[in-house]
Amino acid sequence: MLIAVVAAVIGAVTTIAFDSYMYGKLDDQLRGIAVRADPPRGLPGLGGLERMDQPLEFLGGGGQPFGTVGAVVADSGEVTESRRTVENTTGGQRRDSSVPLTEAQNDKLAAVARDGKVHSVELPGLGGYRAVSVSTEAGLDVLVGIPSGEVEDALSTLIVVEVCVAGAGLIAAGIAGTVLVGVALRPLRRVAATATRVSELPLHSGEVALHERVPDAEADPRTEVGQVGGALNRMLDHVHSALHARQESETRVRQFVADASHELRTPLASIRGYAELTRRGGEPVGTDTRHALGRIEAEAIRMTGLVEDLLLLARLDAGRPLSQESTDLSPLVVDAVSDARAAGQDHKWLLELPVEPATVRGDGARLHQVLVNLLGNARTHTPPGTTVTARVRCGDIPGAGPTVVLEVEDDGPGIPPQLLPHVFERFARGDASRSRHAGSTGLGLAIVQAVVDAHGGTVGVRSGPGRTVVGVRLPADLPALAALAPAYDSQTRHRHITQL
Ligand SMILES: Nc1ncnc2c1ncn2[C@@H]1O[C@H](COP(=O)(O)OP(=O)(O)OP(=O)(O)O)[C@@H](O)[C@H]1O
Numbered sequence: 001m002l003i004a005v006v007a008a009v010i011g012a013v014t015t016i017a018f019d020s021y022m023y024g025k026l027d028d029q030l031r032g033i034a035v036r037a038d039p040p041r042g043l044p045g046l047g048g049l050e051r052m053d054q055p056l057e058f059l060g061g062g063g064q065p066f067g068t069v070g071a072v073v074a075d076s077g078e079v080t081e082s083r084r085t086v087e088n089t090t091g092g093q094r095r096d097s098s099v100p101l102t103e104a105q106n107d108k109l110a111a112v113a114r115d116g117k118v119h120s121v122e123l124p125g126l127g128g129y130r131a132v133s134v135s136t137e138a139g140l141d142v143l144v145g146i147p148s149g150e151v152e153d154a155l156s157t158l159i160v161v162e163v164c165v166a167g168a169g170l171i172a173a174g175i176a177g178t179v180l181v182g183v184a185l186r187p188l189r190r191v192a193a194t195a196t197r198v199s200e201l202p203l204h205s206g207e208v209a210l211h212e213r214v215p216d217a218e219a220d221p222r223t224e225v226g227q228v229g230g231a232l233n234r235m236l237d238h239v240h241s242a243l244h245a246r247q248e249s250e251t252r253v254r255q256f257v258a259d260a261s262h263e264l265r266t267p268l269a270s271i272r273g274y275a276e277l278t279r280r281g282g283e284p285v286g287t288d289t290r291h292a293l294g295r296i297e298a299e300a301i302r303m304t305g306l307v308e309d310l311l312l313l314a315r316l317d318a319g320r321p322l323s324q325e326s327t328d329l330s331p332l333v334v335d336a337v338s339d340a341r342a343a344g345q346d347h348k349w350l351l352e353l354p355v356e357p358a359t360v361r362g363d364g365a366r367l368h369q370v371l372v373n374l375l376g377n378a379r380t381h382t383p384p385g386t387t388v389t390a391r392v393r394c395g396d397i398p399g400a401g402p403t404v405v406l407e408v409e410d411d412g413p414g415i416p417p418q419l420l421p422h423v424f425e426r427f428a429r430g431d432a433s434r435s436r437h438a439g440s441t442g443l444g445l446a447i448v449q450a451v452v453d454a455h456g457g458t459v460g461v462r463s464g465p466g467r468t469v470v471g472v473r474l475p476a477d478l479p480a481l482a483a484l485a486p487a488y489d490s491q492t493r494h495r496h497i498t499q500l
C-alpha cells in the first residue's frame with residue numbers, strides 16, 4: 001500500500017509537471033505564431049493594407065507546424081474565413097499550403113472565447129487544439145490554433161509508462177516482500193508451533209509431561225524472535241514446575257483422604273457394633289438411652305457410607321486400576337431395580353432391557369454402585385408415586401463405536417436448574433436441609449462420573465419438571481458382542497418393558 005501510494009504521488013506530480021511544461025511550451029509557440037497574425041507596424045514586407053486584405057496570410061509564411069489553423073471571426077461571432085496549413089508534397093517537392101476548415105470545425109472555433117487567453121478546443125476530425133484570439137489593428141478578431149495532439153500523445157505515453165513501471169514495481173515489491181517476510185517470520189512460526197503443541201496438551205489433571213520447548217536456535221536472545229522463544233521456554237519451565245507441584249499436592253491430599261477414610265472404617269465399625277450390642281444386650285436401658293443408641297447407630301451407618309464414598313473417590317482419583325471383567329449390564333440393572341423397589345415401595349419401577357446381552361468390560365461392583373446411586377437419586381429426590389424407568393440399549397454411536405447406553409429416567413420434579421450445571425461436582429446437593437434429612441451427602445453423582453470415566457465412558461443429564469434422565473454411555477465389550485452377534489438379528493430385536 002505504501003509503495004502504491006508513493007508511486008501514485010510520484011506519477012501524479014510528474015504528470016502534472018510534464019503537462020504544464022509541455023503545454024507551456026506549446027502555448028509559447030502558439031503565442032509566437034499569433035504575433036505573426038498581427039505584426040507590429042513597420043515590419044518590412046507586411047503593409048497595413050495587405051494585412052487587411054489577407055488576414056490569414058501569416059499561415060503561408062512557414063515556420064508554424066502543419067495543422068496550424070487560423071480563422072477570422074466577425075463581430076457577430078461567425079467565422080468568415082478559416083484555413084489550415086497542410087503538407088503538400090506534390091511533384092516530389094515539399095511545399096506548404098493551406099486548406100479551408102469545414103463548417104463544423106468553424107463552429108467549434110467560433111465558440112472559443114476571444115479574450116486573448118489560450119484555450120483548448122476539440123476540432124472535429126482534427127483532434128485537440130490550443131487556440132488564442134488576436135485582435136488585429138485592422139479591427140479583426142483572428143483565431144490562431146495549433147494542434148496539441150503530440151503533447152497529448154506524449155502525456156498518454158508518460159502515463160502508460162508510469163502505470164506499467166508502478167505495476168511492475170508493485171509486483172516485484174509484493175514478491176520480494178512476501179519472500180522476505182516469510183523468511184523473517186519462519187523462526188516465529190516455529191515458536192508459534194511450539195506454543196500450539198503446548199496448548200493442545202491436557203494440562204488440567206494428572207501428571208503432565210510438559211517437555212515441549214522452543215529449539216535453541218529460536219531462543220537466541222540477540223534477536224526479537226529469540227527473546228520471545230526464550231521467554232516462552234522460561235514460562236514453560238515455570239508452568240512445568242507449577243503443574244508438578246500441583247500434582248504432588250493433589251496426590252498428597254488424595255493419599256490423605258484415602259488413608260483417613262481407611263483408618264476411619266475400623267473405629268466406625270466398632271462404634272456401630274458396640275451401639276448395637278448395647279442396644280440389643282440384656283442389660284436394662286432407659287428409653288432415652290435406647291433412642292440415643294439408635295441415633296448413634298444410624299449416624300455411624302451414614303458416616304460409614306460417607307467414608308466408603310470418600311475412599312472410593314480417592315482410589316478412583318488415584319487411577320487405581322479397576323477389574324476388567326466382561327459384565328452384562330442387564331442382570332445388574334434387574335438386581336439394582338429390585339433392591340430399589342424394595343426400598344421405595346411408593347414409586348413405580350419400570351425396566352426396559354434389550355434382548356441381547358449389554359456387555360461391557362469393567363468392574364461389576366463399581367457399575368452396580370453406579371446403578372444404586374442413580375436409582376437412589378430417583379427414589380430419594382422424587383415424591384411418592386413417581387415412575388422410574390431403568391433402560392439399557394445397545395447400539396453403534398457415530399464417532400464412539402459400539403456402545404451400551406444405560407439410562408435412569410423419572411417423572412419427578414427434576415433437578416433444581418441452578419444445581420444442574422454442577423450436579424456432578426462433589427458435595428453438590430439440591431435442597432440442603434431436605435437432602436441432609438434424607439441422609440444425602442452430594443457424592444452420589446460424583447462417584448457415578450468417576451466410575452464411568454474410569455471405564456472410558458461418558459455421563460450426562462437432562463432434567464426438567466416431569467422428566468429427568470441421567471444417561472451413561474459405556475464402550476461395548478466388542479469381542480463379547482461379536483461372539484454373540486450371529487444369535488441376534490438386529491431386525492428382530494425388541495425391547496422388554498417389564499413392570500415389577
Ligand atoms: N432424579 C433426580 N431428581 C431430582 N433431583 C435430583 C435427581 N438426582 C439428583 N438430584 C439432585 O442432585 C443432587 C446431587 O445428587 P447426588 O446423587 O450427587 O447427591 P445426593 O443424592 O444429594 O447425595 P448421595 O447420593 O451422596 O447420598 C441431589 O441432592 C438432588 O438435589
Ligand SMILES: [Mg+2]
Nearest residue numbers: 373377444445
Ligand atoms: Mg444421590
